[in-house]
Amino acid sequence: MTANAITADEPVAFYDLDEHAHPEGHSTMLGFWIYLMSDCLIFAILFACYAVLGGSYAAGPAPKDLFDLKLIALNTAMLLFSSITYGFAVLQMQQGRVKGVQLWLGVTGLFGLAFLGIELYEFHHLIEIGAGPQRSAFLSSFFTLVGTHGLHVTFGIIWLVTLMVQLSKHGLIAANKRRVMCLSMFWHFLDVVWIGVFTFVYLMGVLR
Amino acid sequence: MSPNSGQTGPHHAADGHHEIEMPHASMRDYVIGFLLSVILTAIPFWLVMTMPLSAGTTGAVIMGFAVVQIIVHMVFFLHMTPKAEGGWSLTSLVFTIIVVVIMLAGSLWVMHHLNTNMMPMPHEPTSQTTSQVL
Numbered sequence: 001m002t003a004n005a006i007t008a009d010e011p012v013a014f015y016d017l018d019e020h021a022h023p024e025g026h027s028t029m030l031g032f033w034i035y036l037m038s039d040c041l042i043f044a045i046l047f048a049c050y051a052v053l054g055g056s057y058a059a060g061p062a063p064k065d066l067f068d069l070k071l072i073a074l075n076t077a078m079l080l081f082s083s084i085t086y087g088f089a090v091l092q093m094q095q096g097r098v099k100g101v102q103l104w105l106g107v108t109g110l111f112g113l114a115f116l117g118i119e120l121y122e123f124h125h126l127i128e129i130g131a132g133p134q135r136s137a138f139l140s141s142f143f144t145l146v147g148t149h150g151l152h153v154t155f156g157i158i159w160l161v162t163l164m165v166q167l168s169k170h171g172l173i174a175a176n177k178r179r180v181m182c183l184s185m186f187w188h189f190l191d192v193v194w195i196g197v198f199t200f201v202y203l204m205g206v207l208r
Numbered sequence: 209m210s211p212n213s214g215q216t217g218p219h220h221a222a223d224g225h226h227e228i229e230m231p232h233a234s235m236r237d238y239v240i241g242f243l244l245s246v247i248l249t250a251i252p253f254w255l256v257m258t259m260p261l262s263a264g265t266t267g268a269v270i271m272g273f274a275v276v277q278i279i280v281h282m283v284f285f286l287h288m289t290p291k292a293e294g295g296w297s298l299t300s301l302v303f304t305i306i307v308v309v310i311m312l313a314g315s316l317w318v319m320h321h322l323n324t325n326m327m328p329m330p331h332e333p334t335s336q337t338t339s340q341v342l
Contacts, residue, residue: 029230030293037304044308048315073253080245083285087238094233181230188285192278198249199274203256207263 025178032182036189039152043193046145050201055208058136063205066131068122072202075118076194079153082111083191086184093180098172101180105164108187112157119150142201149197152190159183231287241284248277 054063085108092100123143126132133143163179170176252270255261261269282288282301290298 030296033297034300037300040304048312052319069257084242090233192281195274195277199270203270207267
């Protein structure tokens with residue numbers, strides 16, 4: 001603390017009362033990242049539930065009887081394609097081409113919708129054959145975990161459409177660039193969670 | 209704002225065009241990340257669908273592939289570097305991983321002991337009894 005006591009005449013300042021220059025949104029990226037980390041905790045809890053309950057079939061169907069790996073592989077491909085097309089949107093943004101950003105965001109949205117469609121088809125099929133969430137603890141935790149991921153993708157698509165409207169109205173202003181980067185983090189983060197889902201739920205489930 | 213709080217340096221907030229620091233992405237990063245992801249996804253699916261290895265080995269291998277693929281996504285898609293946001297991104301990530309590992313390992317450990325110490329059930333449900341449901 002010797003550095004603060006320069007002279008005896010000046011009062012010692014313990015608080016920094018001067019405002020610093022804070023450019024708008026300078027901490028948005030870090031804040032959004034911390035939000036994603038908290039989201040990560042939600043998924044971790046759901047994974048823990050599935051890990052504990054995933055073997056409790058209540059004399060009902062097991063993963064081996066239910067999961068169609070070809071469908072899951074297709075679903076994984078949809079999400080992976082949507083990840084790289086979002087990457088193309090970010091690259092277009094760096095070159096300042098608003099039309100290109102719109103185009104690739106649209107393609108990303110279509111892949112996201114395809115993913116959701118396949119997932120809803122799977123859920124519908126499971127419920128139809130009597131393997132709904134109320135059948136066993138395994139299926140309850142399965143529907144909660146995979147459904148929460150699907151819900152995130154749904155909100156991601158809503159955000160994506162909103163962003164496309166904002167881009168068409170205001171172009172590539174600083175705020176919109178920030179939004180594109182935040183949704184980029186969100187979208188790639190959902191793909192990371194999906195890696196956990198297809199490995200731990202589907203592939204390990206079939207092995208079990 | 210008091211006059212002496214202005215930052216000296218090339219960036220002045222007053223000019224109104226202060227660009228927020230964003231990770232710079234390149235086509236090369238995305239293509240490498242995508243190709244690695246395709247390989248790291250295809251191999252686990254192939255291993256489980258054709259089962260050339262024993263179930264235990266396959267399980268360990270696909271978990272390993274998942275961890276590697278998550279790192280690939282973090283580096284090539286999320287542009288995670290130790291320097292991003294002055295190191296705070298990585299700090300919060302490491303903190304989250306620690307919490308997640310404690311929670312997952314702790315839950316499984318506790319629940320495994322709970323299951324082991326339970327009274328034996330009159331009938332043990334197995335996956336063999338399920339075929340009539342479908």
